[in-house]
Amino acid sequence: MPSCRRPFLRNALILGLVLASLWPGARGAAARDLTIGITQFPSTFNPLIDSMMAKSFILGMTRRPVTAYDADWNLVCLLCAELPTLENGLAKIEPLKDGGEGMALTLKIHPDATWGDGVPVTAEDVVFTCQVGRHPDTGVGNFEAFRRILDVEVLDDKTVVLHGDRVTFDYNDMSGLTLLPAHLERPAFAEPREYRNRTLFDTDTANPGLYFGPYRITEVALGSHVVLERNETWWGATPAFDRITVRTIENTAALEANLLSGGIDYIAGELGLTVDQALAFEKRHGETFKVLYRSGLAYEHIDLNLDSPILKDRRVRRALLTAIDRAAISERLFEGRQPVANGFVNPLDWVHDPDLPEYPYDPAAAAALLDKAGWADIRGGIRHNAAGEPLRVVLMTTAGNRMRELVEQVLQSQWKQVGIETEIRNEPARVFFGETVTMRRFPHMAMFAWISSPENVPRTTQHSNQIPSEANAWAGQNYPGYSRPEVDDLIDAIEVELDRDKRLALWKRLQAIYAEELPVLPLYFRADPYVMPKWLDGVRPTGHQYPSTLWVEEWRVAE
Amino acid sequence: MTAYVTHRLLQTLVVLLLMSVAVYGLIWLMPGDPIDLMVSANPDLTAADGARLRALYGLDRPFAERYLAWLQAALGGDLGYSRQYARPVLEIVGPRMANTLILVGLSFVASVALAFPLGLIAARRPYSAADNAVNLFCFAGISIPPFWLALLLIMAFSVGLGWLPAGGVPAEGGLGAEAAHLVLPVATLTLGSVAAYARFIRGETIAALRLDFVRTAQAKGATPWRVLTRHALRNALIPVVTVIGLHFGTVFSGALITETMFAYPGMGKLIYDSIMGNDFNLALAGLLLVTLITLLSNLAADLLYVRLDPRVNYEGART
Numbered sequence: 080m081p082s083c084r085r086p087f088l089r090n091a092l093i094l095g096l097v098l099a100s101l102w103p104g105a106r107g108a109a110a111r112d113l114t115i116g117i118t119q120f121p122s123t124f125n126p127l128i129d130s131m132m133a134k135s136f137i138l139g140m141t142r143r144p145v146t147a148y149d150a151d152w153n154l155v156c157l158l159c160a161e162l163p164t165l166e167n168g169l170a171k172i173e174p175l176k177d178g179g180e181g182m183a184l185t186l187k188i189h190p191d192a193t194w195g196d197g198v199p200v201t202a203e204d205v206v207f208t209c210q211v212g213r214h215p216d217t218g219v220g221n222f223e224a225f226r227r228i229l230d231v232e233v234l235d236d237k238t239v240v241l242h243g244d245r246v247t248f249d250y251n252d253m254s255g256l257t258l259l260p261a262h263l264e265r266p267a268f269a270e271p272r273e274y275r276n277r278t279l280f281d282t283d284t285a286n287p288g289l290y291f292g293p294y295r296i297t298e299v300a301l302g303s304h305v306v307l308e309r310n311e312t313w314w315g316a317t318p319a320f321d322r323i324t325v326r327t328i329e330n331t332a333a334l335e336a337n338l339l340s341g342g343i344d345y346i347a348g349e350l351g352l353t354v355d356q357a358l359a360f361e362k363r364h365g366e367t368f369k370v371l372y373r374s375g376l377a378y379e380h381i382d383l384n385l386d387s388p389i390l391k392d393r394r395v396r397r398a399l400l401t402a403i404d405r406a407a408i409s410e411r412l413f414e415g416r417q418p419v420a421n422g423f424v425n426p427l428d429w430v431h432d433p434d435l436p437e438y439p440y441d442p443a444a445a446a447a448l449l450d451k452a453g454w455a456d457i458r459g460g461i462r463h464n465a466a467g468e469p470l471r472v473v474l475m476t477t478a479g480n481r482m483r484e485l486v487e488q489v490l491q492s493q494w495k496q497v498g499i500e501t502e503i504r505n506e507p508a509r510v511f512f513g514e515t516v517t518m519r520r521f522p523h524m525a526m527f528a529w530i531s532s533p534e535n536v537p538r539t540t541q542h543s544n545q546i547p548s549e550a551n552a553w554a555g556q557n558y559p560g561y562s563r564p565e566v567d568d569l570i571d572a573i574e575v576e577l578d579r580d581k582r583l584a585l586w587k588r589l590q591a592i593y594a595e596e597l598p599v600l601p602l603y604f605r606a607d608p609y610v611m612p613k614w615l616d617g618v619r620p621t622g623h624q625y626p627s628t629l630w631v632e633e634w635r636v637a638e
Numbered sequence: 639m640t641a642y643v644t645h646r647l648l649q650t651l652v653v654l655l656l657m658s659v660a661v662y663g664l665i666w667l668m669p670g671d672p673i674d675l676m677v678s679a680n681p682d683l684t685a686a687d688g689a690r691l692r693a694l695y696g697l698d699r700p701f702a703e704r705y706l707a708w709l710q711a712a713l714g715g716d717l718g719y720s721r722q723y724a725r726p727v728l729e730i731v732g733p734r735m736a737n738t739l740i741l742v743g744l745s746f747v748a749s750v751a752l753a754f755p756l757g758l759i760a761a762r763r764p765y766s767a768a769d770n771a772v773n774l775f776c777f778a779g780i781s782i783p784p785f786w787l788a789l790l791l792i793m794a795f796s797v798g799l800g801w802l803p804a805g806g807v808p809a810e811g812g813l814g815a816e817a818a819h820l821v822l823p824v825a826t827l828t829l830g831s832v833a834a835y836a837r838f839i840r841g842e843t844i845a846a847l848r849l850d851f852v853r854t855a856q857a858k859g860a861t862p863w864r865v866l867t868r869h870a871l872r873n874a875l876i877p878v879v880t881v882i883g884l885h886f887g888t889v890f891s892g893a894l895i896t897e898t899m900f901a902y903p904g905m906g907k908l909i910y911d912s913i914m915g916n917d918f919n920l921a922l923a924g925l926l927l928v929t930l931i932t933l934l935s936n937l938a939a940d941l942l943y944v945r946l947d948p949r950v951n952y953e954g955a956r957t
Contacts, residue, residue, distance in 0.1 A: 122722045122915075215690055222687050272694075281724045301723065301730060302903035303807050326806055328901040332789055333805060337901075340796035342804040509914065514669045552689065 111321045113615075113634075116334050116343035117350040120302050120327040125280040126257040127212055127219045132626070136349050137305055137325055138257075139628030141290040145186065145253035147629055150619040152427060152533040154252055157629065158200070160187040163251045165577065172246055181229065182243045182250045190237060191314030194260050195287030195295045202233040207261035207268075216272040224255040247574050248582055249534065254625065263288045293318040293632045303327060318632040331356055338610065339364065345615060348373065348607035349626050353482055354413050357608030370610050372416045375622025376425055376532065377605035379417075381474070382516070382525045385560045385598060389472060390523060394452040396597040400438045402445035402497045403490055409603050412485060416608075420601035422590045427622065428533050430586040435594045445497045454498070462498035471500040475515060476526040478505035483526055486602070518553050519560065528605060532623050541593075542570050561598035613637065639944075643937070650933045657929050661922055662705045665913060673697065695721055697916070708918065718919035722912065727923045730908070735927065737807070738904040742889050744824045749831035750882065756832070757839025762866055764844055772836060779833025788826045788899035795822060805900030823900040827893060831885065838881055842874035849873070875946050883939030884932070
């Protein structure tokens with residue numbers, strides 16, 4: 080009899096373990112596969128064509144830019160062996176033929192870097208990538224970054240010198256340089272105009288030779304999912320998961336349901352739930368899942384149309400900001416996860432000035448400012464000026480963005496308390512960004528976000544030569560129409576100042592002017608919530624445009 | 639009959655041509671373009687980058703020039719490349735169409751298979767308990783928004799019971815896994831269709847049951863079931879077939895919500911995304927395909943009339 084009981088107990092134990100392993104919250108110990116849910120599917124897998132977070136997220140696991148900002152917002156080497164600096168001699172200022180100054184950067188490719196088909200990553204790939212990047216017909220998104228590279232000089236198989244056309248403080252930021260495999264992609268480039276249709280990244284996406292990261296793409300189901308498996312030629316730390324599947328589920332309610340049912344393991348913060356959804360989810364399922372919030376460089380703000388007679392007056396702009404309780408909005412709507420912004424620079428950025436004025440909620444001060452600005456006659460709860468015109472403003476944002484629409488309601492209510500009437504007029508994102516904002520057709524205020532990288536110089540958004548108009552074919556992103564010569568000079572100076580201390584002083588002055596002039600009403604820095612099982616460790620949200628997947632090899636199953 | 643079918647097919651071609659102009663024009667009239675969205679999300683992209691990309695994708699060319707170039711290529715069998723997916727349009731539409739055919743086909747078969755018995759049960763004794771129960775089911779089916787029904791099904795069968803996957807298409811697992819992934823989306827699509835069909839069958843059958851020939855059949859001693867199925871239903875079928883034929887085509891493009899909720903890569907979502915993304919080639923191919931299916935399913939319904947009612951004769955109707 081004992082011989083019969085043991086198998087029974089053993090089978091019961093095995094059955095118990097199998098059943099336990101099926102429970103989503105408890106299956107981490109043996110997990111070798113990971114399924115991630117995101118809300119977007121990439122339009123292309125070519126790293127140079129189009130600019131899309133879904134693509135950056137997936138490609139982050141399969142290949143690396145030469146440099147990137149890490150989770151601590153430091154510029155680090157990902158494909159290079161050593162970050163070129165003036166101090167280590169790998170970066171040098173050199174004269175240009177036109178009499179100006181440029182820079183020569185010595186790029187040493189990591190000695191073990193190898194494409195997934197066993198071919199080493201070499202200088203030839205750098206040369207080829209620059210050829211593709213610089214060609215105007217290839218459909219490369221950030222063409223300007225490549226145009227600035229005047230020449231690529233090959234020193235040996237793993238070393239090149241990049242000759243740039245200018246001296247800038249971010250000379251060693253080579254995050255836009257993501258290499259293409261010359262040995263595979265060259266035939267597709269034979270006709271540059273057809274390159275974007277013939278690139279192997281889209282015609283043979285599972286070709287291992289396209290990737291050199293910890294994983295390589297092995298299967299693509301358009302609009303549905305992408306399967307990644309370990310890349311045997313990866314030279315870095317061995318990743319924990321054998322296989323990662325990235326599933327696209329555009330509806331966030333369905334995304335949540337998939338997480339709960341075990342259809343996916345993890346909702347990525349880069350393309351996942353909004354903060355309010357994550358907060359609600361955490362309250363219901365906080366025992367099974369953990370939620371990481373990372374405030375970052377998504378700067379939610381309201382652009383003010385400075386051509387408007389009402390908003391030309393700085394006192395009115397200050398009154399608008401002082402009349403709203405941004406701290407309460409952040410606390411009540413986002414439980415403090417999205418910090419109030421006092422300027423366009425995130426406090427986590429080293430150039431942030433902590434001494435900026437904060438404009439705390441003070442309706443009495445706002446009322447006094449409006450009185451002084453000539454809006455003193457209150458009739459029916461609305462202020463009027465001496466000409467009898469009501470203080471009425473239009474606030475616009477992207478229709479369907481629930482959080483922005485909620486914030487709009489609060490702002491409308493708080494402005495009404497000081498006698499400002501607000502008309503909310505929202506539009507679909509396509510119309511809003513397609514015409515209303517880009518052609519400066521918003522009468523008073525437009526609420527949206529900018530996403531940038533650390534120490535991002537606001538040339539396109541604050542320099543006076545970037546004000547869109549019919550004359551310049553609506554080029555530029557200075558939508559408020561802000562123009563101040565000192566700001567232009569500061570922007571020009573920051574870009575070329577190599578000394579950190581001197582640059583910091585310039586940055587502080589730029590932020591002080593912004594806070595004083597208020598061409599834009601700063602609201603808060605958006606946070607991305609990363610919803611994951613408690614057994615998943617090592618995911619480090621970055622808070623900027625470089626996705627957390629660039630360090631996927633650090634992801635681990637918790638002990 | 640051959641002349642009639644030929645005439646209808648020629649009509650179909652004209653409708654497709656008009657549709658292509660209308661669709662192209664409507665997308666053209668939409669404000670903004672994908673490059674604007676790309677530039678607005680990335681301050682590193684310069685205005686020159688935007689202008690260069692617009693020129694590269696042909697977004698800066700006049701309407702007539704672009705449409706005629708597309709039409710000429712399409713008539714030669716080249717539907718072009720998708721701007722969004724950087725692949726030939728047919729390569730994208732093919733698998734999506736296959737997915738939709740499976741989803742809509744299964745839903746259609748299930749809807750028709752359920753709607754007829756439900757409609758007949760309800761029509762047999764109007765206002766009886768059975769009729770009330772069927773009506774309640776139908777009103778619920780018509781009233782419940784598909785996105786809410788989808789969420790309910792996911793919460794019940796995927797999250798609560800854990801019996802079925804919450805959506806998507808399986809990366810592995812074969813036919814069994816594919817079938818499991820289809821159950822909930824098919825159920826979501828079916829509920830709305832079956833409710834609408836059953837209500838229509840009920841109404842038409844009740845109307846037919848009031849006609850003289852039915853009373854004659856009853857007087858001749860035909861069983862109630864025979865009267866219902868052989869006499870009343872047969873006469874009620876023509877309008878029912880018309881409605882089902884029209885509905886079949888629209889479901890192809892109208893499964894957008896179900897496809898979105900279940901992350902199912904089908905035609906509805908593809909057409910929506912291509913229109914929003916100014917992907918002219920893909921949007922046109924998708925919409926024209928759906929139009930073609932709608933027109934062909936109507937033609938099939940018309941041809942079915944001949945089988946259902948011998949009095950229908952298209953030889954005379956054509957002229």
